[in-house]
Amino acid sequence: MSLRHALLAALSQGEASGYELAKRFDVGVAEFWSATPQQLYRDLERLEQDGMVSARVVEQSRRPNKRVFSLTAAGREELRAFTRRPAKPPAMRDEFLVQLQAVDLTDPGAAVEAAATRRERARQKLAGYDQLRERMLAGRGETEFYAESSQVGPYLTLMAGRMYEQLNIRWATTVIETLTRRGESAPAADGE
Amino acid sequence: MSLRHALLAALSQGEASGYELAKRFDVGVAEFWSATPQQLYRDLERLEQDGMVSARVVEQSRRPNKRVFSLTAAGREELRAFTRRPAKPPAMRDEFLVQLQAVDLTDPGAAVEAAATRRERARQKLAGYDQLRERMLAGRGETEFYAESSQVGPYLTLMAGRMYEQLNIRWATTVIETLTRRGESAPAADGE
DNA sequence: CACACCTATTCAATTTGTTGAGTATAGGGG
DNA sequence: CCCCTATACTCAACAAATTGAATAGGTGTG
Known part of the structure; x- marks a missing residue:
């Protein structure tokens, strides 16, 4: 349920494309949440529909264009609301x-x-x-x-x-x- | 995917009912795998169908009867096979x-x-x-x-x-x- | 003796997560 | 020039997990 929030939290450190987020989640952010690229793309899509993030296409000359996501005011507010709710106990799969x-x-x-x-x-x-x-x-x-x-x-x-x-x-x-x-x-x- | 194996591993320490396993998974075994009761009951059902565990009804006088599960030879073999495969990296949700x-x-x-x-x-x-x-x-x-x-x-x-x-x-x-x-x-x- | 709580489980609906493939462009090595 | 790798995604199908409720007998408390 809160991959969405993990995405918002990741974007609170600055905008990023789905691909960049995928790498962070695969390698780095695995400290606290794990997800596959497909999940990220899907949830970013939904977050955009819900107005939590906004996307902007960045034209690149030497690589495929990318869509860079950043938090909207609503997204930031949702994230704040999330941080005020009690967190579920951590879940492990080992x-x-x-x-x-x-x-x-x-x-x-x-x-x-x-x-x-x-x-x-x-x-x-x-x-x-x-x-x-x-x-x-x-x-x-x-x-x-x-x-x-x-x-x-x-x-x-x-x-x-x-x-x-x-x-x-x-x-x-x-x-x-x-x-x-x-x-x-x-x-x-x-x-x- | 391998809640099934977590169940087999738990049962390798001795037989247990779904309810007992649910408590272990909620409280104790949460060290390494987390799951809700519904998941356990469902997967125990399937493990039984697949011949990995066998169930036996224990009549109780002062509480509802329970079904106690134990590993079959096939279940023990499946568990052994599982321990020989490389494990996926651990996943956290925090x-x-x-x-x-x-x-x-x-x-x-x-x-x-x-x-x-x-x-x-x-x-x-x-x-x-x-x-x-x-x-x-x-x-x-x-x-x-x-x-x-x-x-x-x-x-x-x-x-x-x-x-x-x-x-x-x-x-x-x-x-x-x-x-x-x-x-x-x-x-x-x-x-x- | 009503009410809450514990054991013990089942059902149904919905949301999440996983797997595998497919598309497209660009750069580098042999 | 072909293949491999990296960037940057998308689609579809399926498996697993979560949520919420329902059932049902027994125990303890006020």
Whole structure:
């Protein structure tokens, strides 16, 4: 229901095209909301019909033209109203945790590999977030930044993303160690 | 798509009724997958049709009868196959992060309250997880547990849940502090 | 003894989300 | 010059999730 609001929030940081938003949602904003390009285009369409965003075609010479969306007054008002409503508790969908839940009835090798993949992914996302953080801070310390900037919101959500990926790295490491140690002491057994 | 597998994984820890699973998914298993009761009942139905689980009616004297589901051999095999496939990257849906992203164009008071709510919720979930952990460890140390138990999977996912709630507490605290400090130095302004 | 609340589940309608393909232009490498 | 990749979208079909209500017996409270 509130991909719409996630879009409005993303656009509150400045106008963007559907394609740009798609990349942000696929890569970056996945910190707090995930969606496929098709969803974004569809919902942008609807937001436009509802007068929450307005589109403007930007002619480009060396690439296809694009439609750039920005918030309207109504959109900004809707977003404000949304921020005043209590938020639903966060929802997670994590296949790896499901797999791990059932690890005791399988070969743990696959889980160890999956944990390594997860850790690697987390490292890359963290690196990306760190770069973004440097850009946002622009040489300032955190305290200065908090005092000066009008972008505290994005910074705080970025920090949530960073902390989450740091957690993933630590946790994946203990998963790997635990399952590996177990695998050594009881090679291919399954049982208490 | 893989609520089915989440159900199979939950049932791999022992049989349960739809209602019991609904509570687990609402409260506990929300660590890694979230779903409403209706979804569970529907998917249990389908899993039964597909021969992945079998149902058995348990007559109860002082409450309505219930149907208790357990894994079949086919279900266990499907679960094993699932654990060997690569997992999709985790997906998050976090309304509060969306709200916070847009905090710079609103009164931060609402966000501070929401952060406090989040922190309180996290504390309660953490307390629940800690109790569950005590029960799983049953007086043993972690090292012993890892060596002895056939429940390493659930323990590791529980640890993920614990770490996640600890993160929420820490993060919500910095959000509250940051926004409060800002609110003091610039009472009701909105700008750089 | 009425009323709210808990167990335990089902039905129907609607909204969201996913998958896969298809269109079109441009730039770079071999 | 062909193919691959990137930009920038659109369409259609399907699967999954959400919302709201309904049913129905039992328990505890005032």
